[in-house]
Amino acid sequence: MNLFKKRVHYKESADANLVLASIGGDRDAFGEIVGRYQSLLCSLAYSSVGDLKHSEDIAQEAFVEAWRKLETLSDPEKLKAWLCGILRFKISRYRRKETRHAANDASALDEQVADQAPIDDAVIQEQEQALLWKTLEQLPETYREPLILFYREQRSVENVAQELDLTEDTVKQRLSRGRKALQTAMVTFVEDNLSKSKPGASFTMAVLLAISTISAPKAKASVLGMGAGSAFKWAGLLTVLASFSGVIAAFFSVKASLAQSRTYSEKRHTVKIVGLFFGVAIIYTAGLFVFKYLAINSPQYALTYTLLAQGLVFGFCAAYLVLLTYMLRAQPRIRAQARLDNPAAFINEYDKAGSKRRNVISRITLMGVPLYHFKLGITEHGEKPAFGWLAGGDRAYGLLFAWGGLAVAPVSVGIVSVGVVSIGALSVGLLVTGTVAIGALGFGVSAIAYKAYGSMTALGWESAFSGGFAAAFEAALAPIAFAGVTNNEQAAQIVNLSALNQSYLWVLGIISVAVIVPAVLHAKKVQQRMQPQAEK
Structure with a gap:
């Protein structure tokens, strides 16, 4: 599922x-x-x-x-x-x-020890009292008091009148109305409870x-x-696109990086980094499927496999952070070495450090910050990240929106993204989605959030919902679930499953467009502007 x-x-x-x-x-x-x-x-x-x-x-x-x-x-x-x-x-x-x-147990019931009978009677009596009060408490006190006294005072109208300082006619009238109200209350009680019991x-x-x-x-x-x-099906397609949007965006980043590369060493480095990113993603995904299969077929070890699955999630996060850090640090170093080893590969204007062709920067500024700034070339030593209200590049910082390898902005999209609304292979923020989503409200293949919704794993503070593993303090819904309440109506209400079903397909579509389209456009723009003339 x-x-x-x-x-x-x-x-x-x-x-x-x-x-x-x-x-x-x-x-x-x-x-x-x-x-x-x-x-x-x-x-x-x-x-x-x-x-x-x-x-x-x-x-x-x-x-x-x-x-x-x-x-x-x-x-x-x-x-x-x-x-x-x-x-x-x-x-x-x-x-x-x-x-x-019933037939097999008839004789066994007769042989039960005597001291068990009072315990069973007490339980039954407690349930009867609870049912009685749920019905009586719905009556107005004016009618409830005479009724209770009447049936506890040997059905004597005279005694009830004396106890309540009322005339006997008043007591009879209230008893009559109380019985009718009691009948109505009982009907309402039955109707309400049947309604609440609806699946x-x-x-x-x-x-x-x-x-x-x-x-x-x-x-x-x-x-x-x-x-x-x-x-x-469209829903399935959007699920795959949204959950792996960061990885898909990385593929188009490869095309952009290859267009930016000028030497064999740069191309080899690009292929190596991308291969590592995809390799980690494949191991992570395959591992989650294996752990889910093992947990379903060996339920006695479900907790162990749940912990292993969460360990795999944190391992994915650590690996992507290490790989991204390595990529950002290695690219300027490799480019500098390539300039020394093969200066002829960098004779074109757009390959010179500081060339305007390497950046797309708005002439319009707002509060001293460019309206947009998109970096198209590989970062050289000493170059600053892309920065603007809208920013894009291998490192991008935006006051409104950022897209890139590392993206930081209120709305951010990247391999690793940080923001209020964050989308990426590894995303951190308030409303987050991606391969691994960490935040307040998280959607992804794996989600770690206050309210977590993950297709494979979900680790939530309040609630978690997943098609594989789910764990939370209050409520969890999943084939393998651990929480205060799991896989029942109360858990479904806490998770707010109905609201999720009503809106999430639209969210998936928006996520897919927001992540993949900028990656495609960026790759196309880089190829148009940065690819060597001889290759065009």
């Missing part, structure tokens, strides 16, 4: 279309099926077994069974009836099991987590011929 996909685009889809998409392997489409029919199945199960927890367990089993056997549904338009049929079978099996247990986002999520390790149903050729959903 992938965290960042959302089901909003399926809201108006017909059942048949959802079935076809699900058979095509789209778990989001099946999630919409669950959301559409979970209330019906849970209510039918509750009506039959009379226990909320067991009814939800039975309904969840029915949905999981439906996922496994979805390809056997001959008429997708009859999805609801088919689901109800699976549910009724599950209910029947549950009843048979309960009947056998919500956590039920849907629990089903999706349950099927996350179950292979998609095998589509029949005839079904696929009817146009089952393509495996290549």
